[in-house]
Amino acid sequence: MTTxxxxxxxxxRIAVSRSPDPQAALAEIAAQIADLRTSFLLLLVPAHLDLKLMQEELASGLPGRTVFGCTTAGQITGRGYEAEALVALAFPRTQFRVASHLFHPVAPVSIADVVAQTERVVDRFRPTPGRRRLALVFTDGLSKQEDILVAALEAGLKDIPVFGGSAGDGLTFRQTFVLHDGRFHSNAALLLLLETPLSFRGVGFDHFQPTEKRMVVTKAVPEERLVLEINGAPAAEEYARLAEVPVAELSPIVFAENPVLVRNRNLYHVRAIQQIQGGSGLTFLSAIDDGLLLTLGRGKEIIRTLDSSLDLTGEGGEEPDFILGFDCYLRRLEIEHKGLGAEASDKLRRHRVVGFNTYGEQHLGVHVNQTFVGVAFFPGGAVSGVA
Incomplete structure (x- = not known):
């Protein structure tokens, strides 16, 4: 371990390889976990690795291991933010038991089918006295189905909390994959049902507050998450006017720093803009529809919010052993644009976060954007719960 x-x-155990060659990378991962009896591995795959070669090498590179995972828009390792690291989280048999299910194809989502399939997974995964259960979901980040899927999952899981992240593809938005049964699948979602004696606590936060600037979606293509008009004007033009940015300067960093929010009771959730579509439309990363009321958001201090929100303790005052984190790529984009990458990485290290940058996050039945979602695991003593 370095400083x-x-x-x-x-x-x-966290295993990391920064080799650009899939075979060499898997060999390095295997060497780092050779002495560990694992329940499963969670493999977080950077966008630059050749997935065809990775898939061909998985069985021989990690023999006898159960491997799940997804492609990412960046990784969070012991060094903080990284972009080209293959990360394997090795969950030992002594601490974790797992059941999995692949929803494929995931688009279009059948709510009834998802609920029924989820209930069957839960019924087969009989609880062990003295252990706690939670669910993780990893979804094709370009499927445009996460909103419906995660709501259906929550209905099927009932009292089992679910957290997760949408798979990424760097910043190219071409194709994203989840890994199940030795194969990478697009148009799919992976559900992992975990049981552990460890106590855990869920966390979800962003750093935005609403402004007085309101928008109404007046023309949309909901199945494409595409907004054509806002307040009766071309969507990109009206958004740019409210954000006080020339249309020609709209970019991912502008979208990251000027998000639109949707109010749900007393809470605001981010509906992130992905990109301009067709010159005047806006493609979103969450569900959108005609008549939806949006509010322009403004950010608070992102590093201070990150630090304070990750300052978690168990019931006995103990710090987490680790936090499994799903952090939106737009948050990282804003952090790095502001020159705060090193400071953010320092906070992530200090709070023992490991995970990946996502195209969307799932938190207790809701699909959100520009949000950090995570699960803090404690060595023992704290009551499991969510925040």
Whole structure:
């Protein structure tokens, strides 16, 4: 361990390779976990690795291992933010039991089918006394189905909390994949049902507050998450006017720093803009529809919010052994644009976060954007719960 890396967790093992060659990368991962009896591996795959070669090498590179995972828009390792690291989270048999299910194809979503399939997974995964259960979901980040899917999952899981992240593809938005049964699948979603003696606590936060600037979606193509008009004007032009930015200067960083929010009771959730479509339309990363009322958001101090929100303790005052984090790529984009990447990485190290940058996050039945969602695992003593 160098001074740049966090103290390794006690309850899982984190293996990392920065090799550009899939075969060499898997060999490095295998060497780092060779002595560990694993329940499963969670493999977080950077966009630059050749997935065809990776898939061909998985069985021989990680023999006898159960491997799940997804492609990412960036990774969070013991060094903080990274872009080209293959990360394997090795969950030991002594601490974790797992059941999995692949929803494929995921588009279009059948709510009834998802609920029924989820209930069957839960029924087969009989609880062990003294252990707690939670669910993780990893979804094709370009499927445009996460909103409906995660709501259906929550209905099927009932009292089991669910957290997750949408798979990424760097910043190219071409194709994203989840990994199940030795194969990479697009148009798919992966559900992992976990059981553990560890206590855990869920967390979800962003750093935005609403302004007085309101928008109404007056023309949309909901199945494409495409907004054509806002307030009766071309969507890109009206958004740019409200954000006080020339249309020609609209870019991912402008969208990241000027998000639109949707109010749900007393809470605001981000509906992130992905890109301009067709010159005047706006493609979103969450569900959108005609008549939807949107509010322009403004950010608070993103590093201070990150630090304070990750400052979690268990019931006995203990710090997390590790936090499994799903952090929106737009948050990272804003952080790095502001020259705060090193400071953010320092906070992520200090709070023992490991995970990946997503195209969307799932938090307790809601699909959100520009949000950090995570699960903090404690060595013991705290009551499981959510925040």
């Amino acid at each position: 740049l890396e966090q103290k390794p967790p006690e309850t899982i």
